[in-house]
Amino acid sequence: MKVVAFNGSPRKEGNTYEALKLVCEQIKAKGIETEIVQVGINSVRGCMACGKCAKNKNEECVIKTDDVNQWIQKMKEADGIILGSPVHYASMAANMKSFLDRAFFVAGANKNLFRHKVGASVVAVRRSGGLPAFNELNNYLNYSEMMLATSNYWNVIHGTMPGEVHKDEEGVQIMRILGKNMAYLLELVENGKGTVTAPEQEKKVYTHFVR
Secondary structure, three states: OEEEEEEOOOOOOOHHHHHHHHHHHHHHOOOOEEEEEEOOOOOOOOOOOOOHHHHHOOOOOOOOOOOHHHHHHHHHHOOEEEEEEEOEOOEOOHHHHHHHHHHHHHHHHOOOOOOOOEEEEEEEEOOOOHHHHHHHHHHHHHHOOOEEOOOOOOOEEEOOOOOHHHHOHHHHHHHHHHHHHHHHHHHHHHHHOOOOOOOOOOOOOOOOOOO
16 A cells, blocks of 8 residues: 655645654554655646546646646555645645646546545644645545545644744644554555445536526
8 A cells, every 4th residue: 555645835844744754654654655745846837727637538637847647646546645735824835736726627537536545634834824724635635535534633733944843742643643543544445445345436416506
């Protein structure tokens, strides 16, 4: 099994990275492979709403000037996905949103590539705005029929300078428990294959409210 974590911070080894490491350490302790992918230092274009990914059905975004298509395949091949971001104006980092908008649109347009994978979100913040950013990240997981790993509080950890999150004792515990619970859920899913029948995937029903 493998978990891929995405670091949306422009600081390669800042507090978001440290938070992801805390979670991944617990997952690795159970013999599950982990990888942290750096998103935040890359230039990532936003979705153009062209709809070509739904038309082409090739699991790719037509924008080829960044690594989003490579990251989509990493997510497809992984058993678990962790989304990590710093907080910018009570929201996730801009590059992270551009990446997630495109990746999850492509996934949804191609028979929901991330369906029933185990997912979790992690946020690092100086002071306030952590919960709105955390909820934004979770929106992608919830929309995709993924199974969410949880902790004993919301997955927000505090710190300003790189490494300061280790002084947030409660935050460190939250990340540690999240990692343990994610590994546990991954094992349950893996051991259930061939024993428990997954629900059949339904075709998405679209409605609107214009009358």
